[in-house]
Structures are given as structure tokens and as C-alpha cells.
Amino acid sequence: MQRRVRRTHWQNGWMTDFPLIQTQRLLLREVTAEDAPALLSIHGDRDLMKWFGSDPIPDLRAAEGLAETFAEWRRAGTGTRWGLQLRDQQGLIGTCGLFRWDQRWKRCTTGYELARPFHGQGLMREALAAMLSWGFENMGLNRVEAQIHPLNVASLHLAEAIGFRQEGLLREVGYWGGGHHDLLQYSLLQRDWQTEQIVANARMSLPE
Numbered sequence: 001m002q003r004r005v006r007r008t009h010w011q012n013g014w015m016t017d018f019p020l021i022q023t024q025r026l027l028l029r030e031v032t033a034e035d036a037p038a039l040l041s042i043h044g045d046r047d048l049m050k051w052f053g054s055d056p057i058p059d060l061r062a063a064e065g066l067a068e069t070f071a072e073w074r075r076a077g078t079g080t081r082w083g084l085q086l087r088d089q090q091g092l093i094g095t096c097g098l099f100r101w102d103q104r105w106k107r108c109t110t111g112y113e114l115a116r117p118f119h120g121q122g123l124m125r126e127a128l129a130a131m132l133s134w135g136f137e138n139m140g141l142n143r144v145e146a147q148i149h150p151l152n153v154a155s156l157h158l159a160e161a162i163g164f165r166q167e168g169l170l171r172e173v174g175y176w177g178g179g180h181h182d183l184l185q186y187s188l189l190q191r192d193w194q195t196e197q198i199v200a201n202a203r204m205s206l207p208e
Helices: 033-043 060-076 123-138 153-161 190-205
Strands: 026-030 080-086 094-102 107-114 143-148 165-176 179-189
Touching: 026 123, 033 060, 033 107, 060 080, 060 094, 080 123, 094 123, 107 123, 123 153, 123 190, 143 153, 143 165, 153 179, 179 190
Parallel strands: 107 143
Antiparallel strands: 026 080, 080 094, 094 107, 143 179, 165 179
């Protein structure tokens, strides 16, 4: 997969500018306050947020607060959230991120969501592949974790398709929607990811 990344400058172990990433169809860029209406359409969708891990946001002010939360991750040096935008269109269609970064243990957590009209097109898989490659190369990560609801079938399939491995069940670790929820623990190690990329490149090089 073609991937272009803007050169990133570092200071005191963290990036001083936002790491823009381009894939074949997507631009992964910074989430700003101007994205609040798009964030509200996604994070305010009760059905879409059913297994996300938090209650739907109620209004535009909350969406602006969410954009500010993503910005604060970078200021605090704990992670990055990318906004997803089609390269040939304006407007946010989703986000993905690497957060809860433990630099000493070389690990972090990932999360992602995509607006309903863009499901089923392989866009999130394309975004995550680029993001994970960036994380392993630039953040020095050895392990990326994901916690996924057992009934979130699409997210489970996506995680497994890009190499995440299930490690166990976290019983009632989440609380949203007025109830406690079990989550499946997944992880992707750097060596697993390297193997995935070697296999993918080998498939791409095979003759038709």
C-alpha cells in the first residue's frame, strides 16, 4: 500500500508538528474544532456508538470538547488521534488513534470509528494499516492493544484481519449506556506486524 508521511520533528521525545499521513484513498490529518459537526454526526449516532465504549455526545458543544480532548492528547504526549478524510473530498468521515502511550513499556491502545455511509469499503483497514506502520516506526512501539465488545462483529473482523490476536476476556471492564460490559482484549506486536507486512508485500508481488 502506498503511504506518504510528512517529515515529523521531535522535541523532548514528542512531535512538534502533526504527522500527516496519505494513503491511496485517504488523508489522515489533525482533528480541529471545525470538524465538530462531523464529529457530532458520528459520535451522536446512538446505534453507531452502541459498542464504542462511551455514551453518544448530545450536542455541538460536546463535539467541540471531543476535538479539544484529541488535541490535549498530543499536548500531553500521550497519543495522537487522526481525522480521516477522503483525498478527493473535504470533510471528516471518521477518526483513528494511538493513545494511552506508555513510552517506558513501548505500548499504547488503539481506537477507531467511521461514519455509517463509508462502512464496507475497506477504508478503516487502509487507515489503520498506515497508522500502525507509523506508530511502530516513529513511536518505538512494541505492542498496540485494542479492547472490543464481543458483539461488535465488524470491529472484531477488522482487528483480526490486520493481525491483532485475541488474548482473553476482560469481564465487565467497561461501563456505558447504563450498564457494565465485557470487552475482548486484543494485541498486535511489532514482530507480528512485520510478518503481516512481509506476507502482504509477497502477495502483491505475485504474478496475476
